[in-house]
Amino acid sequence: MIKTVIFCCCLCLNYISSAQEVRIKLENCTLEPAVLKQIKGSLTFQLDFYAGIFKDKTKNSFRARVFGSKREFLTYSKSKADFNPLRTSAIAFYSPSLNEMILHTEVDNFASTFSHELSHAILHYYCKNTETWLDEGIADMLEDVILTDSVYTFDSRRIEKVLSAKKLLQEGASLQNVIDSGDFYNKTTSHRNYTLSWAVVAYLYETDTRLLFSMITASCKNPDEFIDMTYPGGLSLLMPDVKSFFFNNKPSPD
Ligand SMILES: [Zn+2]
Structure with a gap:
């Protein structure tokens, strides 16, 4: 009271x-x-x-x-x-x-x-039980949204994330590493975890927003298997697709 x-x-x-x-x-x-x-x-x-x-x-x-x-x-x-x-x-x-x-x-x-x-x-x-990586990936994407002249865009500070993501993807880092790490916020691996989670969310948002949306609702219902249930080909195809997107298309802004 x-x-x-x-x-x-x-x-x-x-x-x-x-x-x-x-x-x-x-x-x-x-x-x-x-x-x-x-x-x-x-x-x-x-x-x-x-x-x-x-x-x-x-x-x-x-x-x-x-x-x-x-x-x-x-x-x-x-x-x-x-x-x-x-x-x-x-x-x-x-x-x-x-x-x-x-x-x-x-x-x-x-x-x-x-x-x-x-x-x-x-x-x-x-949703009370989203997977941490998805929760953080979305937050990391939305933190860059800015309103300029009545239009929503992504701020150019995003470039730093793009460069970090490319480096990690080049080294073969995968969302599987994030999931396997257990403690998302561990100081030594958290930067990698945030970057990869953001990269996956940004890729999905910019290539197939509906798929990202259905993945988020699926994660609320089934936090363990939602990637394989929603992404065609599951996690094993998701990461090569993310990598290809970052090296061929670049997320906006350029
Ligand atoms: Zn956060």
Whole structure:
């Protein structure tokens, strides 16, 4: 009950209501109008994206708590969310138990980080048991979506991911390595895991969005075998296709 009261009180004072679907609690910080605009654009895109997958538009409100310093972020994460971000080098996260995105502004690109966590929050609303690699791959793709002149595009920072993915694919790295690694967030392999997961999602999104969508809904129903159930030829053909896409077509932007 106390939480609800605090929520209402803060709602009056310093919550920012964006499109009535995301509420941001600001803790000792402010967000520039340009950042809020990007967040709002991302929210609109993601609500449509997920409504397209799950055939149902959410009326849910998504909550975020934003701290003005990394120190406050760490303190809150450990005490309230029972999570130590330092263990996995997390710069932000979505807490299913608190149903809250938890972030701080001492990051390189706040709007992008926010968009990434927003994807986790919305996907979790629809589906509680997505495979981690798919959840992270989608979030890594959606964090780059930007609204420019009323058109959604991918930001050019994506180029870094393309280069990393090409290097890994050239070396023969596969989604199987990610699945086999068990702990997705292990510090020594997490960069590889994020990159390969993003590469698979980006490939599917840009070549066959419907297939990506059916893969996501299948993963909610059957997290163990959804790739073989949905991708023609299964995992053994998926990776050569991803590699061919990255070396022949390049994901956008060029
Ligand atoms: Zn993530």
